[in-house]
Amino acid sequence: MDATSSLGTCPRCARPRTATDARGLAWSSEHLADGTVVHTCGDCTREQLWHIEALLAPEPAAAPAPARAA
Numbered sequence: 001m002d003a004t005s006s007l008g009t010c011p012r013c014a015r016p017r018t019a020t021d022a023r024g025l026a027w028s029s030e031h032l033a034d035g036t037v038v039h040t041c042g043d044c045t046r047e048q049l050w051h052i053e054a055l056l057a058p059e060p061a062a063a064p065a066p067a068r069a070a
């Protein structure tokens, strides 16, 4: 049985989720309407939170996020 197969990958950047990631707190889990649980890596979680906060802010920042190639 491959333990890594059940850990999945990040739906946003396709980064494989390791056992270390599963034990850590960086990755976030999300329960979809169809019952599927997806795990998003720390980097994408931070990015998502940034967007959520930007959307919830009464006055969203006008400046676009700088695109930084990794």
Ligand SMILES: [Zn+2]
Residues within 6 Å of the ligand: 010, 011, 012, 013, 014, 015, 040, 041, 042, 043, 044, 045
């Ligand atoms: Zn990711």
